[in-house]
Amino acid sequence: MSSALLVIDVQNDFCPGGALAVADGDSIVPIINAMMPEFDSIIYTQDWHPADHSSFAANHDGATPFSVTEMPYGPQVLWPTHCAQGTVGAAFHDELDLKGDLIIRKGFRTDIDSYSAFFENDHETATGLTGYLRTRGIGSVTLAGLALDFCVAYSAVDAAREGFRVTVMSEACRAIDLDGSLTKAMDDMAAAGVTIL
Numbered sequence: 001m002s003s004a005l006l007v008i009d010v011q012n013d014f015c016p017g018g019a020l021a022v023a024d025g026d027s028i029v030p031i032i033n034a035m036m037p038e039f040d041s042i043i044y045t046q047d048w049h050p051a052d053h054s055s056f057a058a059n060h061d062g063a064t065p066f067s068v069t070e071m072p073y074g075p076q077v078l079w080p081t082h083c084a085q086g087t088v089g090a091a092f093h094d095e096l097d098l099k100g101d102l103i104i105r106k107g108f109r110t111d112i113d114s115y116s117a118f119f120e121n122d123h124e125t126a127t128g129l130t131g132y133l134r135t136r137g138i139g140s141v142t143l144a145g146l147a148l149d150f151c152v153a154y155s156a157v158d159a160a161r162e163g164f165r166v167t168v169m170s171e172a173c174r175a176i177d178l179d180g181s182l183t184k185a186m187d188d189m190a191a192a193g194v195t196i197l
């Protein structure tokens with residue numbers, strides 16, 4: 001069975017100095033690079049928002065970053081403006097090895113956020129990644145990247161639901177940890193049958 005490494009959102013805005021910096025986020029880059037030779041396919045996700053994206057607090061009158069609002073698809077955290085399309089913040093970390101085969105961009109629709117590499121936050125709109133993996137004969141996926149408690153966890157849970165064998169390499173991830181989000185993410189992944197190493 002072929003295997004893929006899913007490298008989640010290793011972008012400047014999620015690293016120290018970035019707009020939505022994850023503590024120690026850049027420290028995982030050499031760990032991820034060192035993992036790459038073990039996989040048949042290396043796939044990157046890239047958070048890629050238009051300037052008017054609905055997940056940005058700045059686009060909601062009076063809203064503060066990290067507050068929660070209600071969207072048609074459910075609760076949504078309002079984030080600082082980050083990973084705006086074409087900006088340096090949206091670019092991959094300079095040291096990340098980009099020898100892999102696919103980049104999936106997500107969060108490019110104004111009205112809906114997308115944490116997962118597989119489905120947007122309505123849990124219905126597909127990115128197409130399942131089809132790519134199946135077409136390539138890939139049955140097992142390993143995840144690494146940022147942030148463990150948002151985009152990595154959502155991607156891991158969806159991968160398990162899609163029928164892949166899923167491992168999260170926790171030493172190659174870092175978390176935001178907002179209001180218990182890390183504990184919830186770990187519980188959700190365990191419940192979905194994700195192996196956490």
Ligand code: VGL
Pocket residue numbers: 008009014047079115146147148149150151152
């Ligand atoms: C992410 C919040 C907003 C992530 C992306 O990559 O975990 N978190 N956009």
Ligand code: ZN
Pocket residue numbers: 047048049055079082083107
């Ligand atoms: Zn985002």
